[in-house]
Amino acid sequence: MAMNRLALEVNQLSYTFSNGTVAIRDISFSVTEGEKLMIIGPNGAGKSTLLLHINGLLRGKGEVKIFGEPITKKNLKKIRTKVGLVFQNPDDQLFMPKVLDDVAFGLFDRVTAREEIEAKVRKILKDLGIEHLAGKSQHQLSLGEKRKVSLATVLVLEPEILVLDEPTSGLDPGSRRWLINYLKETSRTIVVATHDLDLAWEIGQRMIIMDRGEIVARGGREEILGNKDLLEQHNLEIPLLYLLEKIGARS
Ligand SMILES: Nc1ncnc2c1ncn2[C@@H]1O[C@H](COP(=O)(O)OP(=O)(O)O)[C@@H](O)[C@H]1O
Numbered sequence: 686m687a688m689n690r691l692a693l694e695v696n697q698l699s700y701t702f703s704n705g706t707v708a709i710r711d712i713s714f715s716v717t718e719g720e721k722l723m724i725i726g727p728n729g730a731g732k733s734t735l736l737l738h739i740n741g742l743l744r745g746k747g748e749v750k751i752f753g754e755p756i757t758k759k760n761l762k763k764i765r766t767k768v769g770l771v772f773q774n775p776d777d778q779l780f781m782p783k784v785l786d787d788v789a790f791g792l793f794d795r796v797t798a799r800e801e802i803e804a805k806v807r808k809i810l811k812d813l814g815i816e817h818l819a820g821k822s823q824h825q826l827s828l829g830e831k832r833k834v835s836l837a838t839v840l841v842l843e844p845e846i847l848v849l850d851e852p853t854s855g856l857d858p859g860s861r862r863w864l865i866n867y868l869k870e871t872s873r874t875i876v877v878a879t880h881d882l883d884l885a886w887e888i889g890q891r892m893i894i895m896d897r898g899e900i901v902a903r904g905g906r907e908e909i910l911g912n913k914d915l916l917e918q919h920n921l922e923i924p925l926l927y928l929l930e931k932i933g934a935r936s
């Protein structure tokens with residue numbers, strides 16, 4: 686396997702919404718294949734807007750490349766087989782009448798054997814503990830249930846690059862733990878935008894802090910998440926798990 690292949694490159698990306706809000710400005714970073722990057726920052730920092738560029742849902746000024754290939758109108762479909770994005774709001778993700786249809790939907794394009802589709806769908810529903818929701822419609826679900834279904838629709842496709850927007854918000858502790866273990870163990874490339882700095886501490890290898898549309902800091906896990914002053918400047922807090930590990934390290 687080639688070492689250090691770049692999975693994602695973002696070059697001088699800026700995006701302004703039609704109402705004039707500059708959501709991201711001059712963002713550049715790259716992610717190596719298999720690397721786990723956490724994008725942290727306060728509300729309104731531009732994290733979600735940035736993630737929407739990674740699978741071409743938004744197109745700003747600048748360039749986004751997936752495995753070396755710039756995202757264009759022409760290759761969107763191919764790009765989306767490589768990049769799986771779980772939205773912050775599950776209502777943006779789910780559109781089929783039943784949970785089962787939503788989870789199976791993306792597979793129809795890629796897998797032809799009906800039994801294989803059924804097996805994959807059954808497995809991911811079981812992993813997330815939501816088999817009992819299979820026959821329900823989306824409006825019969827709680828927010829946390831919708832979030833699990835959203836995760837299932839993307840994880841079932843096993844995308845090479847997994848992009849998750851606030852993935853633990855609204856999850857119960859058991860589901861959160863399952864997700865963290867999944868993200869820890871997978872060898873896939875992961876990009877997560879999150880407020881959950883304990884999650885960032887557990888799975889992140891590299892951190893970017895965004896604030897007001899810009900990257901204001903970047904570095905290794907401890908360099909960023911152990912820097913109280915830096916975090917507080919951006920409405921963030923040292924993760925509890927970091928502090929616990931420090932105490933543990935002394936005894
Ligand atoms: N559809 C939209 N139209 C106009 N402004 C938006 C829209 N979505 C987000 N914004 C604005 O863009 C900025 C970045 O938002 P967002 O990317 O959602 O931040 P974050 O995910 O870090 O909380 C905020 O100022 C927000 O109010």
Ligand SMILES: [Mg+2]
Pocket residue numbers: 732733734773850
């Ligand atoms: Mg957001």
